[in-house]
Amino acid sequence: MTPNKEDYLKAINKLGGCDDLIANKKIADALHISPASVSEMLTKLEKEGAVEYVPYHGIRLTPAGKQQSAALLRNHRLWEVFLLRHLGYSWSEVHEEAELLEHVTSPRLAQSLDAFLKHPDFCPHGAAIPSTDGKIKAIPLRKLAQMSVQDTSTIRKVTEEKEFLNYLQERNIQIGSSFTVLSIEPYEGPITIKLADKQIVLSYKAACHIEVDA
Amino acid sequence: MTPNKEDYLKAINKLGGCDDLIANKKIADALHISPASVSEMLTKLEKEGAVEYVPYHGIRLTPAGKQQSAALLRNHRLWEVFLLRHLGYSWSEVHEEAELLEHVTSPRLAQSLDAFLKHPDFCPHGAAIPSTDGKIKAIPLRKLAQMSVQDTSTIRKVTEEKEFLNYLQERNIQIGSSFTVLSIEPYEGPITIKLADKQIVLSYKAACHIEVDA
DNA sequence: AAAATAATTTAGGCATACCTAAAAGAGGAG
DNA sequence: CTCCTCTTTTAGGTATGCCTAAATTATTTT
Numbered sequence: 001m002t003p004n005k006e007d008y009l010k011a012i013n014k015l016g017g018c019d020d021l022i023a024n025k026k027i028a029d030a031l032h033i034s035p036a037s038v039s040e041m042l043t044k045l046e047k048e049g050a051v052e053y054v055p056y057h058g059i060r061l062t063p064a065g066k067q068q069s070a071a072l073l074r075n076h077r078l079w080e081v082f083l084l085r086h087l088g089y090s091w092s093e094v095h096e097e098a099e100l101l102e103h104v105t106s107p108r109l110a111q112s113l114d115a116f117l118k119h120p121d122f123c124p125h126g127a128a129i130p131s132t133d134g135k136i137k138a139i140p141l142r143k144l145a146q147m148s149v150q151d152t153s154t155i156r157k158v159t160e161e162k163e164f165l166n167y168l169q170e171r172n173i174q175i176g177s178s179f180t181v182l183s184i185e186p187y188e189g190p191i192t193i194k195l196a197d198k199q200i201v202l203s204y205k206a207a208c209h210i211e212v213d214a
Numbered sequence: 215m216t217p218n219k220e221d222y223l224k225a226i227n228k229l230g231g232c233d234d235l236i237a238n239k240k241i242a243d244a245l246h247i248s249p250a251s252v253s254e255m256l257t258k259l260e261k262e263g264a265v266e267y268v269p270y271h272g273i274r275l276t277p278a279g280k281q282q283s284a285a286l287l288r289n290h291r292l293w294e295v296f297l298l299r300h301l302g303y304s305w306s307e308v309h310e311e312a313e314l315l316e317h318v319t320s321p322r323l324a325q326s327l328d329a330f331l332k333h334p335d336f337c338p339h340g341a342a343i344p345s346t347d348g349k350i351k352a353i354p355l356r357k358l359a360q361m362s363v364q365d366t367s368t369i370r371k372v373t374e375e376k377e378f379l380n381y382l383q384e385r386n387i388q389i390g391s392s393f394t395v396l397s398i399e400p401y402e403g404p405i406t407i408k409l410a411d412k413q414i415v416l417s418y419k420a421a422c423h424i425e426v427d428a
Numbered sequence: 429a430a431a432a433t434a435a436t437t438t439a440g441g442c443a444t445a446c447c448t449a450a451a452a453g454a455g456g457a458g
Numbered sequence: 459c460t461c462c463t464c465t466t467t468t469a470g471g472t473a474t475g476c477c478t479a480a481a482t483t484a485t486t487t488t
Contacts, residue, residue: 004445024466037446039467044444056453056466087326100318109311112301218475238436251476253437258474270436270483 021058070134077123092165126157227283235272284348291337306379340371359421
């Protein structure tokens with residue numbers, strides 16, 4: 001297994017390959033490579049027992065592939081927690097470093113890091129950190145965009161996209177921040193919230209990328 | 215620059231390529247690859263400006279190559295300190311993990327890690343950690359094998375070889391341990407030392423791999 | 429100084445992982 | 459049900475980084 005193949009497994013997992021058949025094209029788009037290259041690689045991954053490949057119809061992760069991709073997700077998120085908490089990285093900076101570190105993280109290293117970090121349940125963006133056996137701890141969430149005026153809740157998860165994270169950071173929006181919805185403009189208009197005694201105006205799109213306690 | 219090429223630079227550095235011309239064969243032996251592969255790779259490394267290549271006579275690191283290999287050594291040793299101090303790794307276990315981590319360590323990450331570790335001067339085996347500009351802090355040392363009976367000193371550096379480290383660990387020999395030489399058998403015979411009130415018998419060869427304050 | 433030996437490079441191959449272009453298959457619209 | 463389109467696969471090519479075997483260059487021995 002190479003970092004390369006690991007990226008395929010991660011992408012397939014992210015696209016829902018734990019349950020559904022995933023189309024070649026979707027993987028090609030996710031990894032920014034040609035569909036031809038994907039076909040070729042999938043044949044190899046099937047030989048290695050990581051995916052179940054139905055030519056012309058897509059692929060699905062095998063139990064081994066699920067386990068492997070969950071471990072990568074786990075490694076990635078543990079490193080993110082470490083970088084943020086202990087090395088002074090910001091929210092928006094941790095992803096890129098973790099992307100490299102996850103591929104050189106032995107089970108032993110992941111376990112030690114997990115213990116060092118006191119077994120965190122979530123990464124800095126609020127995504128659940130799978131346990132060693134691949135299970136994830138799910139808590140009920142809803143999109144901020146789906147809240148009503150006067151509702152109060154707490155921010156639990158945001159989309160991991162660098163520019164968006166900077167957008168949030170500038171507005172002092174963090175995981176764990178509690179807030180109240182002050183107003184919602186119709187037709188996907190901006191949403192105004194009160195957070196830490198300050199009024200913040202969010203675009204509708206931004207509000208779709210923020211998840212809060214249900 | 216790939217992890218592969220980085221390993222070449224590290225090997226050349228280790229063999230003395232900062233100052234002398236290093237023979238193709240030595241590099242091939244160090245990396246366990248064929249001399250033919252080394253020739254080929256050196257041509258590439260020269261094109262990239264990392265080595266100065268004199269066909270049939272050997273290679274030397276350029277200033278850029280020196281800088282690069284020092285950074286790798288720095289990354290490696292910083293991770294070793296982290297694994298030992300914070301993740302509960304033992305002396306003999308840190309090297310292998312660091313060997314992978316060093317290649318995915320950005321300058322920013324190295325800097326943050328260095329600060330987190332409070333700017334350590336030495337790795338767990340006593341080797342100096344180069345500063346960002348590649349300079350190393352040298353302290354005068356001698357081999358334990360070159361001491362005389364009744365001499366007292368402190369262990370500062372040991373050879374990084376897994377089996378040897380386990381040998382030392384079993385005998386409770388650590389960096390910073392002070393000891394006195396009790397007896398030395400002639401013709402490269404065993405050397406007995408007193409360390410922490412215990413008598414320890416070291417083979418001559420082992421004593422050659424332990425460095426102490428001069 | 430010539431011959432033997434050792435080191436190094438070149439030549440030709442192999443595997444990985446990507447690409448483009450062309451062929452083959454799947455699925456929807458008329 | 460056939461045609462058209464989109465997706466997927468196959469075919470052929472590139473670059474990396476390794477290999478072995480053969481040719482070349484350097485060194486050591488006689």
